[in-house]
Amino acid sequence: MRPGRILALSRYEIRRAVARRKVLAVVALTILIDTAPYYALAAAGTSLIPATYHPFLWVVGIFIPQAFFLQFIALLIAAGSMSEEYEQGTAEVLLSKPVTRREYFLGKYLGGYILLMLVVALNAVLTVSSATFIFGPQAGLQVLPLVLLVQVFSGLVFYSVAFMIGELVRRSSLSYILSSAVFFTSQIVGVYLTVIYDLTGQAMFKTASLYLPTSPVDSLPLLLAEPRLPDTVQFLFKLGDVGAVETSAVLSAVLIALYSVSAIVIAVTYFSRVDIAKRIT
Amino acid sequence: MATLDGAVKDYGSKRIGPISFTVESGEIMGFLGPNGSGKSTTIRMLLGLIRPTSGSVRLMQKDPISQHEKALADVGYSPELPNLQTFLSPAELLTLTGRLRGLDRRATEDEIPHLLEDVGLTEYEGYKISRLSKGMVQRLSVAQAMVGAPKVLILDEPTIGIDPAGAVHFRSLFREFVRNGGTIVMSSHILSEVEALCTSLAVIHSGSVVYRGELQKFIPTWVGSRTVSIELGEAADDGLIQALSKVKGVTKLTAEKANLLIEVSKDSDPRGEISRLVIDSGAKLLSMGYSRDELQDAYVNSMRGTTE
Missing domain, CATH: 3.40.50.300 (P-loop containing nucleotide triphosphate hydrolases)
Known part of the structure; x- marks a missing residue:
């Protein structure tokens, strides 16, 4: 494998994803959701919020989008990555070059993933600067690099699953629908299992909910950040239902890796064995 | 390659x-x-x-x-x-x-x-x-x-x-x-x-x-015969038409004013002999060549699997 070709394909994938306005629209929406609450609070009056929370309000903007929007952006970037190339007939143009299928796959996978990293970084910069601008200097930011790293790692699950589905179905609209269905079903089933556990007290429902793909993704950044931040911040974690389910960071990391690697292996295996279709209309 | x-x-x-x-x-x-x-x-x-x-x-x-x-x-x-x-x-x-x-x-x-x-x-x-x-x-x-x-x-x-x-x-x-x-x-x-x-x-x-x-x-593989198309400066006289009809390989000749369509068997190439006869007759030879539609005919025949 030649790194130069993988890099060229990664750059190409970033350009391609940005050229799709739906990805840009969701990124813009995420930025709005990250920063608007700070400006809304400023409009309402910063004095309404106890001063002890002011240095830690960056936590709200960093963790609230984690559970939903970052995963959804990961999904939107990945779902069309392979499928749109088949639909537009551009896959055959690229693969008729001296590019191996592994280089093509890796280049596109990495390109989309780098874009996701950039979105996470942009989200962090906007959140911290908005919180600083409105509520003054922020504290506990030494945790932020770790949190961002873990958010990017957590994003692997739905990024890889959507990437896999895109390759398997090779239709972008179907890929978006199925990938979103996996994400929302996991969220909804998780809620149901938790409710059933609360009602019945039977541990199996709780255990089952921990193994759903959304559970480790939602939990890991919080599990790693919470012990490293003062107790006063715990209240902020409760905002917007931000709260880790009871599980270990190690189990969450293993589950994230397991889901992601499984999806990648399936996608690579399928891609390396199946014909490159002519333009699909 | x-x-x-x-x-x-x-x-x-x-x-x-x-x-x-x-x-x-x-x-x-x-x-x-x-x-x-x-x-x-x-x-x-x-x-x-x-x-x-x-x-x-x-x-x-x-x-x-x-x-x-x-x-x-x-x-x-x-x-x-x-x-x-x-x-x-x-x-x-x-x-x-x-x-x-x-x-x-x-x-x-x-x-x-x-x-x-x-x-x-x-x-x-x-x-x-x-x-x-x-x-x-x-x-x-x-x-x-x-x-x-x-x-x-x-x-x-x-x-x-x-x-x-x-x-x-x-x-x-x-x-x-x-x-x-x-x-x-x-x-x-x-x-x-x-x-x-x-x-x-x-x-x-x-x-x-x-x-x-x-x-x-x-x-030649996919046409039964080939057609040589000739354009003269003026209408061909009977002597020339007679002479051309007798050239080896010529199976049919159609004359229309100054234009001649000469059907020849696919295995022969009498273009040299034809041009010599035209020039010897004193007629002005403006153009001569195989019909432009030959490739199309051959292609269509190859699709049908016949030379007819």
């Missing part, structure tokens, strides 16, 4: 092959066949985009599936109705192609202006591809196939949508490519283009190759 040996692609509902032929270095091979006959499947098997169900395919002596990188290292491909990346500009697309072909940035930057000039797109270098006309996209598709000076060009309908002057220019571009040691495999439905450019033919019908060989031998 390229070899298919009993290559079969079974789609379940349709089967293409077995296809066997070899393309030698320096050839311009026209690949003819009706829609759905298997031309694209054959080209896509050569490019390693699809796997043959059975048989073997070699491009530059390599398996285009398992040795894709090596097989395609010196091969450029321009697809039919190219679907290029509309969000890129022509310069960006050629840069990407150069990178994928393993060229360094400097080599690619040096080559791009020449390629854009060759295909007449210099002034559209920075336009988004989505803003280019169909013909311009076709020109760009040929340019991207030529990035990195490949030895083999595989062109699927390369001049479709291109204006007549552009098509003539492309023909000279392709001839120059072959003069410089290149080989071309070209699929086309434009028979006049094939006749003007190609040195050999592969004709495919219903998934099977019905002819593979020199272009000049294709016509």
